[in-house]
Amino acid sequence: MPLHPEPPWSKDHPDGAAHRRTEGHRTLTEAWRERVADAPDSPATVYFDGVMTAREIDDDSDALAVGLAELGVGRGSRVGVHLQNIPQYVLTMLALWKLGATVLPLNPMYRGQELRRLVEDAAPVGIVCADTQVGESRRTLSGSPVQWLLSTSDRDLQSRDDPRVFTPAERSFPSSDGDLVRLIEHHRGRRPPRLELTGEDIALLTYTSGTTGPPKGAMNTHANVLAVTSTFGAYVGLRRDDAVLAVAPLFHITGAVINAALALLHGCRLVFTNRFHPEVVLDAFTEHGVTFTIGSITVFNALSESPRATPESFRSVRALYSGGAPIPPATVERFRERFGSYIHNAYGMTESTSGVIAVPPGEVAPVDEASGCLSIGKALPHMSARAVDPSGTPVPPGAQGELELSGPQVVPGYWRNAEATATTFPSGRLRTGDVAVIDHDGWVYLVDRLKDQINVSGYKVWPREVEDVLHQHPSVHEAAVVGLPDDYRGEAVVAYVSLAAGTTATETELVAFTRERIAAYKRPREVHVVEELPKTLTGKIRRRALRDPDTGTPAGGPRREGGNDT
Incomplete structure (x- = not known):
């Protein structure tokens, strides 16, 4: 065998x-x-x-x-x-x-x-x-x-020197x-x-x-x-x-x-x-x-x-x-x-x-x-x-x-x-x-990381589920959801989003959007619109940076109401 x-x-x-x-x-x-x-x-x-x-x-x-x-x-x-x-x-x-x-x-x-x-x-x-x-x-x-x-x-090993990649720089020596x-x-x-x-x-x-x-x-x-x-x-x-x-x-x-x-x-x-x-x-x-x-x-x-x-x-x-x-x-x-x-x-x-x-x-x-x-x-x-x-x-x-x-x-x-x-x-x-x-056919569904689970008044919330709902909004480019301490609930669901170029969405609008689509305890208490979400150098969103109270503005830019045109 x-x-x-x-x-x-x-x-x-x-x-x-x-x-x-x-x-x-x-x-x-x-x-x-x-x-x-x-x-x-x-x-x-x-x-x-x-x-x-x-x-x-x-x-x-x-x-x-x-x-x-x-x-x-x-x-x-x-x-x-x-x-x-x-x-x-x-x-x-x-x-x-x-x-x-x-x-x-x-x-x-x-x-x-x-x-x-x-x-x-x-x-x-x-x-x-x-x-x-x-x-x-x-x-x-x-x-x-x-x-x-x-x-x-x-x-080396090419001669095109595409200026979008090879920008002028000081001369370097071996x-x-x-x-x-x-x-x-x-x-x-x-x-x-x-x-x-x-x-x-x-x-x-x-x-x-x-x-x-x-x-x-x-x-x-x-x-x-x-x-x-x-x-x-x-x-x-x-x-x-x-x-x-x-x-x-x-x-x-x-x-x-x-x-x-x-x-x-x-x-x-x-x-x-x-x-x-x-x-x-x-x-x-x-x-x-x-x-x-x-x-x-x-x-x-x-x-x-x-x-x-x-x-x-x-x-x-x-x-x-x-x-x-x-x-x-x-x-x-x-x-x-x-x-x-x-x-x-x-x-x-x-x-x-x-x-x-x-x-x-x-x-x-x-x-x-x-x-x-x-x-x-x-x-x-x-x-x-x-x-x-x-x-x-x-x-x-x-x-x-x-x-x-x-x-x-x-x-x-x-x-x-x-x-x-x-x-x-x-x-x-x-x-x-x-x-x-x-499932029975072998399809694997990744719910979330164990360490990222949010506990809201005893209910389990997976950030992934809330993020997928936010991505359904036509203005949302990227989204990340974390749990932050809350005196009443234990943890509160908080979302951070960046917007697609040329679009607008208010934080109030995004909260209302989720209200229509997921259970009450899963809804984000706050949605922060930011210029860009923090990422690792391989492109993964760093939820831990969003949970860290010492990072100041949570995600690479000030909160704002307008569209992301970067």
Whole structure:
């Protein structure tokens, strides 16, 4: 009997998805070598007008691996990658994997103590960073385990220099420890010795966002990444002629795995546009014939807000996916009505090596009648998803419980943190902290985070349900609901919204709108209209920032009555 048996609804998976695994490959480097052998001259990366074939990527990552080995990188070493979405990112990833080393993705916006804290925990031997950040990074990391900084310019490997992305700046100089492109040229033609790695070698050491405490490093193994790229790629029917847009940041698990690794190992073109800019991304869709991407809902909201966006912008698309946060049904419908493209929900965590639950391509996700939640999809092949009560006992279909995951996609634990590993992975099963409902057909509905539940006079209120109602208002662009202390009720429901460009809505109007649609105890006592909601750098709304009384104005701007025209 298989360790992770297929659930009854696995017959509904896209054809072949349950069987297209990569048992023949133990490591990511083995899978990459097969891709190169199959089609060495096929385009592998596109960066504005710069195109690199699979053979060129392989040769350059070989040369880079030789250079990194001379800097002391070996099997088990950690190396930080502190870059935007540029081709040098995947060159570095492949080079490190060829050495048996671990990629430490670092948010390029991190500065000071944010960066130092992760570096102290992971102890990387070196960091690859932008040439514009060498001076500041060297000051921040003085006295840390980091022994060297290798720099690169985001203007390299392309010549278009789009002024929307590459703004005029002071001249930057390479790090005294070396420049990535020059290092490749210096070692061109050389190859590192082949290592016999295993699926248990750590490919990525990816840190959680730290929303419930200090960030923890999830140990994403080669086997974990292969499990996700094989199942997700087969699930969405990825083909060799597909163009995958790297719109999710590669320092995040979704970008690193479901954008970068997925495209690299499936023989697709991986399209880079540097940091996210709506108009630049829209141009990339049409210029490069993008067929697949996954990004946060804030990305699709920004695209839909652009006056340049038309149905023609997405004519080449076969599947759009959104992860990071559940999507309100009204948002999905507005996007489809305007552009003709449906945004499929997907769900995953750093600890599950990204996407493990998704809406099958071409299908419309159902809405749970009880909660009003749009389904996040069905568990992918070889992933067991169940809702459990506090004791870990599965609850019946249709009942709420904590979402628990198990399968080859789930990491073995946290880096040097046995206590957190034991708490989060009892018996090897991932306790997600998310409240979910799973119906008889296997559709998963994410109700909310356990820690975000609001208690109003003894009644339970899930912020998600109230937010979905607010999103039905034509003027609401984004919404977030939190519970704040209330002397009479214990907690009061309070909402914060930003408005769509060119629209208006008063706080009184929005309160009245909810009054007509949800039970009295769920209605927000207050609705604050703000310029912008606070978000993480990956686009997730930060409810905790809204609950913090010390933040002053709760959400990035003053309260106001008019429309949001930013």
